[in-house]
Amino acid sequence: MVPLMVQLGLDARWNVIKGNDEFFAVTKKFHNALHGREEAITRDEYALFLEVNRKNLDEMKLHGDIMFIHDPQPVALVEKRGELGGKWAWRCHIDVSNPQAEVWEFLRKFVIKYDGAAFSAPSFAQTIPIRQFMVSPSIDPLSDKNRELPQETIDSVLAKYNIPADKPIITQVSRFDRLKDPVGVIQAFDLVKKSIDCQLVMAGGTATDDPESEVVLKEVRERAEANPDIHILLIPPGSDIEINALQRASTVILQKSIKEGFGLTVSEALWKAKPVVASAVGGITLQVKNKFTGLLSHGIEGTAYDLKQLLSNPEYAKWLGENGREHVRQNFLITRHIKEYLLMFLALYHPEETIYL
Ligand code: UDP
Numbered sequence: 001m002v003p004l005m006v007q008l009g010l011d012a013r014w015n016v017i018k019g020n021d022e023f024f025a026v027t028k029k030f031h032n033a034l035h036g037r038e039e040a041i042t043r044d045e046y047a048l049f050l051e052v053n054r055k056n057l058d059e060m061k062l063h064g065d066i067m068f069i070h071d072p073q074p075v076a077l078v079e080k081r082g083e084l085g086g087k088w089a090w091r092c093h094i095d096v097s098n099p100q101a102e103v104w105e106f107l108r109k110f111v112i113k114y115d116g117a118a119f120s121a122p123s124f125a126q127t128i129p130i131r132q133f134m135v136s137p138s139i140d141p142l143s144d145k146n147r148e149l150p151q152e153t154i155d156s157v158l159a160k161y162n163i164p165a166d167k168p169i170i171t172q173v174s175r176f177d178r179l180k181d182p183v184g185v186i187q188a189f190d191l192v193k194k195s196i197d198c199q200l201v202m203a204g205g206t207a208t209d210d211p212e213s214e215v216v217l218k219e220v221r222e223r224a225e226a227n228p229d230i231h232i233l234l235i236p237p238g239s240d241i242e243i244n245a246l247q248r249a250s251t252v253i254l255q256k257s258i259k260e261g262f263g264l265t266v267s268e269a270l271w272k273a274k275p276v277v278a279s280a281v282g283g284i285t286l287q288v289k290n291k292f293t294g295l296l297s298h299g300i301e302g303t304a305y306d307l308k309q310l311l312s313n314p315e316y317a318k319w320l321g322e323n324g325r326e327h328v329r330q331n332f333l334i335t336r337h338i339k340e341y342l343l344m345f346l347a348l349y350h351p352e353e354t355i356y357l
Helices: 002-007 021-034 043-059 075-084 101-111 151-160 182-193 213-224 240-249 264-271 299-311 314-331 334-348
Strands: 066-070 087-091 116-119 131-134 169-173 199-204 230-234 252-255 276-279 295-297
Touching (some): 002 334, 021 043, 021 101, 066 075, 066 334, 075 087, 075 101, 087 334, 116 334, 131 334, 151 240, 169 240, 182 213, 182 299, 199 213, 213 230, 240 264, 252 264, 252 299, 264 276, 276 314, 295 299, 299 314
Parallel strands (some): 276 295
16 A cells, blocks of 8 residues: 555655564454453563553654554554654554453553544444544455466466365465464364365464464364365465465355454455355454355354355355455455545544545
């Protein structure tokens, strides 16, 4: 989005805060707690969170008319707004519909110092005395992750990961995180396998700010070991063409999340006109309109049932995928996203006026 904004005449830039392993352990706890999981966070951990935010404030050269801060990790940068001036907006990318009260209360003290906050779905709106904006995320159709690929590229990625093309492929692309329910994915697949010969691809990476991913990956590997039709792929960061190729090679795309801020992987799959089975949670429900742009599933058995329905009914699956692509074209492409951000920036300067997005 930054290059497009620059082309539109905005002097936009993107800064990234720095953190160590201890900081990411705390922010991952925040992340889980905001998604409703019980986490015990100590006073020292809250103090560390603030210390790292303050250290970043000292080291980063922040200046601009509008500071647009993303997610909980750097939320406390707003402490310097008095000194730096300008308008400040906070972007929340996660599902905060049912947060653990203590963590939300802690973060809320910072959130209310902003001029406005943007959430991905209406159900995430909060009781806060600042303006709230509903802005869904988006995908860039021309990026390596989403652009059309020649069949040879798709074939070579399948060959690289030893995935035969002679059986239907069910794929979930996700970080190895419990909230993506990777073990539930395997359980649903086991149920499907009882009646349909197919294979499962679970493609994911480990993120530097996600200390839990290695443990989860180990659990998933142990659970999948006995089954040659399950491919657990550890994909290095930045392998966008490979992820694109795996999505395009899939018969059905699965996103069995337990909580989901938006679920970009769903937009990515729908844009490729793939039939999607996804849990009816968070921002996924904006994208998958049940039985029209995909199937919204509930639980392991429900997911298996929906997967079987799509694998055994290719015409229906194709129709859902085509509707899904159109839905993404109309709602979840980067151009709509930029327009809404620009209107939001404008609205920050006109606090009393109604701005229609
Ligand atoms: N992704 C990736 N490699 C991986 C796993 C995920 O490139 O190994 C990408 C995926 O294609 C999507 C993003 O990371 O663009 C994940 O976004 P999403 O909203 O689905 O989930 P999050 O990880 O933000 O919870």
